[in-house]
Amino acid sequence: xxxxxxxxxxxxxxxxxxxxxxxxxxxxxxxxxxxxxxxxxxxxxxxxxxxxxxxxxxxxxxxxxxxxxxxxxxxxxxxxxxxxxxxxxxxxxxxxxxxxxxxxxxxxxxxxxxxxxxxxxxxxxxxxxxxxxxxxxxxxxxxxxxxxxxxxxxxxxxxxxxxxxxxxxxxxxx
Amino acid sequence: xxxxxxxxxxxxxxxxxxxxxxxxxxxxxxxxxxxxxxxxxxxxxxxxxxxxxxxxxxxxxxxxxxxxxxxxxxxxxxxxxxxxxxxxxxxxxxxxxxxxxxxxxxxxxxxxxxxxxxxxxxxxxxxxxxxxxxxxxxxxxxxxxxxxxxxxxxxxxxxxxxxxxxxxxxxxxx
Numbered sequence: 001x002x003x004x005x006x007x008x009x010x011x012x013x014x015x016x017x018x019x020x021x022x023x024x025x026x027x028x029x030x031x032x033x034x035x036x037x038x039x040x041x042x043x044x045x046x047x048x049x050x051x052x053x054x055x056x057x058x059x060x061x062x063x064x065x066x067x068x069x070x071x072x073x074x075x076x077x078x079x080x081x082x083x084x085x086x087x088x089x090x091x092x093x094x095x096x097x098x099x100x101x102x103x104x105x106x107x108x109x110x111x112x113x114x115x116x117x118x119x120x121x122x123x124x125x126x127x128x129x130x131x132x133x134x135x136x137x138x139x140x141x142x143x144x145x146x147x148x149x150x151x152x153x154x155x156x157x158x159x160x161x162x163x164x165x166x167x168x169x170x171x172x173x174x
Numbered sequence: 175x176x177x178x179x180x181x182x183x184x185x186x187x188x189x190x191x192x193x194x195x196x197x198x199x200x201x202x203x204x205x206x207x208x209x210x211x212x213x214x215x216x217x218x219x220x221x222x223x224x225x226x227x228x229x230x231x232x233x234x235x236x237x238x239x240x241x242x243x244x245x246x247x248x249x250x251x252x253x254x255x256x257x258x259x260x261x262x263x264x265x266x267x268x269x270x271x272x273x274x275x276x277x278x279x280x281x282x283x284x285x286x287x288x289x290x291x292x293x294x295x296x297x298x299x300x301x302x303x304x305x306x307x308x309x310x311x312x313x314x315x316x317x318x319x320x321x322x323x324x325x326x327x328x329x330x331x332x333x334x335x336x337x338x339x340x341x342x343x344x345x346x347x348x
Binding site for chain 2: 022023024025027032060061062063065066067070071073074075079082083085
């Protein structure tokens with residue numbers, strides 16, 4: 001899992017909880033992640049981390065945003081490219097929200113964003129979801145799907161959110 | 175509200191609860207409505223009815239489905255028509271799921287479906303959401319947005335689900 005590898009760099013061990021995540025509908029990733037972490041930490045003796053990510057296309061009013069997984073399953077990258085036909089503004093971003101929750105406490109949230117553009121056609125086979133049509137600005141023109149996990153982890157939204165969390169968490173412990 | 179008017183025909187009075195509905199992410203309207211009803215009936219002395227509806231386009235893998243409100247806000251009817259360009263299969267349906275929940279009990283669910291096609295362009299100003307691009311088969315070729323509320327209530331998915339619920343509810347009482 002991407003997340004564990006990033007967290008490990010900061011000396012944090014994550015373990016996947018074998019429960020169903022309760023995902024609410026909301027335009028806010030932070031709200032979705034917070035709710036899931038709060039629910040998961042309820043009546044469990046664990047400190048929980050929950051993460052939610054989405055692909056936001058500027059010309060599409062932020063679509064598919066928090067519903068990226070569903071949009072990918074139904075429309076795929078082809079659907080997004082079709083919607084982008086004739087659009088001059090190809091700005092898009094991947095965003096991730098991470099919520100940390102200690103049982104009985106309010107969740108604390110962290111965000112990661114990576115800005116880029118929607119490519120003209122899908123490229124690459126790594127990663128998942130809309131990775132093949134997203135070219136990050138902090139890159140060399142390749143899509144997320146053309147990068148190795150190691151390369152993606154340096155700049156990705158998920159990595160950004162986890163990095164912030166890890167820094168906060170380890171500084172709290174010292 | 176459409177719902178109260180239909181329920182009243184069956185002698186059922188509905189009152190809008192002034193609370194925020196907890197909507198989960200799911201491909202199943204029944205699951206979304208059940209969860210919301212269960213949450214709303216928790217620690218409240220009311221029998222609760224919750225409803226969820228969506229627009230399902232066959233050629234788009236069911237998209238926008240349970241996320242129709244979000245898809246409408248971001249892509250609009252224009253977005254769906256753009257996605258449908260060149261598609262021969264224009265089959266679509268509106269579906270509604272209604273969950274009834276008595277405090278401390280499991281929710282009971284009812285469904286309503288209305289089949290139709292995606293129109294070539296938006297028509298009509300009544301209704302809301304994707305009504306202007308949906309032509310029900312049980313009609314005269316007009317879109318939902320070209321019908322009056324009274325006409326729509328005879329055939330609509332929402333009306334169908336409420337009608338089923340009302341029949342069940344009143345027969346239970348007798």
